Amino acid sequence: MVEHNAVNFMRLLSDESTVSTVSSDSCEYYQTEIFDQLPSIQASRPKQDRQGLWETYEADQGGPDAGERISNGLLSRGPKDKAFTQPLRNLVMCIQGKRDARERRKMQISNIGFWESWRRSQSINRKRVWAQMRGALSGLLPWLHTLHTIEGRFGVGVKAYFVFHRYLFFLNLLHCALVCGFILGPTAFYGRSNSSEPLKFGGKDSVLDFFLGSGYLDRSPVFFGFYTRGSLNLQCLNTPLLYLAGMLIILFLSLILVVRRTTVGYKHTWMLGKPYGMNVSYKIFCGWDFAILDPAAATLKHCFIRNDVKLFLEEQSFSLRQAQRTLGHRARLYLLRFVLNLLVLSLLGGAFFLIYFATKTSQNETGHYWLVSLVLQYLPPITITFVNLLLPHIFRKISFFEDYSFTMQVNATLVRSIFLKLASLGIYLFFIFTTTNHQQSSFHCRENMFGREMYKLCIFNFLATFCNAFLLNYPRKLLQEKYPSSLLARLLGNQRFLIPFKVLDLVYSQTVSWVGVYYCPLLPLIGTVTLMATFYIQKFTVLRCCVAEQRMFRGSSSSVLFHFMLLLGLLMAATTLGFNLYQTETTQDEYMSSCGPFGNGETVFNVTRVCVNSLPSPAQTTLRYLASEAFVLPLILAEILILTSYLSRGRANQKAIERLKDMLVMSSSDKRFLVKQHATMLRHQRKPQRACSAAIEEDPSPQPRTPLSAY
Numbered sequence: 001m002v003e004h005n006a007v008n009f010m011r012l013l014s015d016e017s018t019v020s021t022v023s024s025d026s027c028e029y030y031q032t033e034i035f036d037q038l039p040s041i042q043a044s045r046p047k048q049d050r051q052g053l054w055e056t057y058e059a060d061q062g063g064p065d066a067g068e069r070i071s072n073g074l075l076s077r078g079p080k081d082k083a084f085t086q087p088l089r090n091l092v093m094c095i096q097g098k099r100d101a102r103e104r105r106k107m108q109i110s111n112i113g114f115w116e117s118w119r120r121s122q123s124i125n126r127k128r129v130w131a132q133m134r135g136a137l138s139g140l141l142p143w144l145h146t147l148h149t150i151e152g153r154f155g156v157g158v159k160a161y162f163v164f165h166r167y168l169f170f171l172n173l174l175h176c177a178l179v180c181g182f183i184l185g186p187t188a189f190y191g192r193s194n195s196s197e198p199l200k201f202g203g204k205d206s207v208l209d210f211f212l213g214s215g216y217l218d219r220s221p222v223f224f225g226f227y228t229r230g231s232l233n234l235q236c237l238n239t240p241l242l243y244l245a246g247m248l249i250i251l252f253l254s255l256i257l258v259v260r261r262t263t264v265g266y267k268h269t270w271m272l273g274k275p276y277g278m279n280v281s282y283k284i285f286c287g288w289d290f291a292i293l294d295p296a297a298a299t300l301k302h303c304f305i306r307n308d309v310k311l312f313l314e315e316q317s318f319s320l321r322q323a324q325r326t327l328g329h330r331a332r333l334y335l336l337r338f339v340l341n342l343l344v345l346s347l348l349g350g351a352f353f354l355i356y357f358a359t360k361t362s363q364n365e366t367g368h369y370w371l372v373s374l375v376l377q378y379l380p381p382i383t384i385t386f387v388n389l390l391l392p393h394i395f396r397k398i399s400f401f402e403d404y405s406f407t408m409q410v411n412a413t414l415v416r417s418i419f420l421k422l423a424s425l426g427i428y429l430f431f432i433f434t435t436t437n438h439q440q441s442s443f444h445c446r447e448n449m450f451g452r453e454m455y456k457l458c459i460f461n462f463l464a465t466f467c468n469a470f471l472l473n474y475p476r477k478l479l480q481e482k483y484p485s486s487l488l489a490r491l492l493g494n495q496r497f498l499i500p501f502k503v504l505d506l507v508y509s510q511t512v513s514w515v516g517v518y519y520c521p522l523l524p525l526i527g528t529v530t531l532m533a534t535f536y537i538q539k540f541t542v543l544r545c546c547v548a549e550q551r552m553f554r555g556s557s558s559s560v561l562f563h564f565m566l567l568l569g570l571l572m573a574a575t576t577l578g579f580n581l582y583q584t585e586t587t588q589d590e591y592m593s594s595c596g597p598f599g600n601g602e603t604v605f606n607v608t609r610v611c612v613n614s615l616p617s618p619a620q621t622t623l624r625y626l627a628s629e630a631f632v633l634p635l636i637l638a639e640i641l642i643l644t645s646y647l648s649r650g651r652a653n654q655k656a657i658e659r660l661k662d663m664l665v666m667s668s669s670d671k672r673f674l675v676k677q678h679a680t681m682l683r684h685q686r687k688p689q690r691a692c693s694a695a696i697e698e699d700p701s702p703q704p705r706t707p708l709s710a711y
Helices: 024-037 039-044 047-061 064-071 080-084 095-111 114-139 144-154 156-190 239-272 280-286 295-323 327-363 370-377 379-401 406-434 446-482 487-492 499-516 523-545 555-586 604-613 617-626 629-698
Strands: none
Touching: 144 156, 144 295, 144 523, 156 239, 156 295, 156 499, 156 523, 156 555, 239 555, 239 604, 280 295, 295 406, 327 370, 327 379, 327 406, 370 379, 379 406, 379 446, 379 499, 406 446, 406 499, 406 555, 446 487, 446 499, 446 523, 499 523, 499 555, 555 604, 604 617, 617 629
């Protein structure tokens, strides 16, 4: 695409926009007609709308020639057959126009052949069936009524959190299906090795094992050590390879799904842009759904429109205040933000040191009472939860003093808090990897020990959510309802659903699930159950204990940020797994696994090497070439070419989008100009008539009739 430094706007003119055949007694009709005939209006309509207008125009003009003129120009940019199959309800026309279009379709069908008529009718029927199937499948999605209720009472931001929650629930269901297909299924069908101990509850097992992940749970299918080689022991089809393939597919599919959701949301937000994100007149005058019959649904729709307009007014007010800042105000504001960011970094450093100290203390506990031992083993999760509960509130207060917009305040709090969550988890994992104590596991299984740590993090995160809802939020709401004038109730104030902190919990729990799925294969199942329970807990919290925010933020841009943070958690999980596998391969004597599918001196690289050596020679040569350094150079060159191509296309599309936005503004100016010109012309036509009638009234004397021959 050729780049220009200046953008040139060219008026789009046609015969329909310059020629007028409307008399003065149809001014209102003409104003509506001239809007529909403007090229800028016709070009911005969808294909089916242009087809409907094409049919209406053809009927008004009385023949297909006019329709051919329009279809050869700007109004029809798609095949006529495709627009012909559109349902009449999708055409923006009045009832009489739809009836006329239906009659014309019947006449056209009678003029075409039998097979063409059958093909068009089958195409219409297929589209109707697909539309009905999509409607039925969308109705099967869980929690639809709950989402509509939350959207009406608390806005799209809170709804975005619950939609994100439901997305993670479906993602964990997919992980459970993959674990059953690649790991649990082959193990149940082909069995385990002969040296494996039977799974029985007894001996030194206790109920605490279900909280600590030790004892009976350590020998169960929950952890890595349960899965050993069975009768399925081929070179390229065995339990270790299936286990590894299942884990890699889980991470790869998660990467594809999360990247897709992130890019689609980002493109939608980027293409709309802030100045074009909302049309207030459309929201107020055209945003109502007249198909609503239920009074409760009408109330929810009314609240949703009110919340959206409130958000728009808040953003406009902040933009006005931002434009009125002077140079001195901006300098003081930037200095204040710099100092506050230094404070944030200091708080993060203190939190990381506290987590390090708690992890070191937990690793060295021995010989204590069972309750003290339980608390010490849960000391790292308790510390991480305490830090992640306290610091985000401090970050929220800090972002308030930085004088950002409300949406920017929420996003800044999200970014800082998710860095805190992921960094604290990363420090915890690094300390576990570097200071592993093999004597803490009864089977000397290092993978089981690591899986137990992730299991405890997942369980304690759910327990913290449950206690926060029913031991803090609900008693606080009861206190405000029964004793609203008490000092404690006034100090606590009304509860609000803080979206950044709730999203942090979801991203953190999903990151823990991805990090520990290799060492605890049933962690996705545990995550699915906890996510379902957490959804109802948060529903109870938001509907029973919280009030709506007075200042709302837009959920579309924040939803993109949600998925981007989830992508960071997935990359962290993949990095952790790769580091652990590489460490096992390079330091075999110290970190050699003695349990699980890769026990008895086997590693991931050894098993895959045996499989590759059993393949035919051409396949071995190809795989070794793909894994060698010689393949890296052409791969990098291909990536550079592809990225350069997409980057250039993206820049060209960005410029085209900006030009189209400017053309939309110009088309609005064209419409106002044409209406003004038409009104001026009508006034000029009416002035001579009024002057003539006034002269007749002033001179009532009869005038001699002029003979016709004088003209």
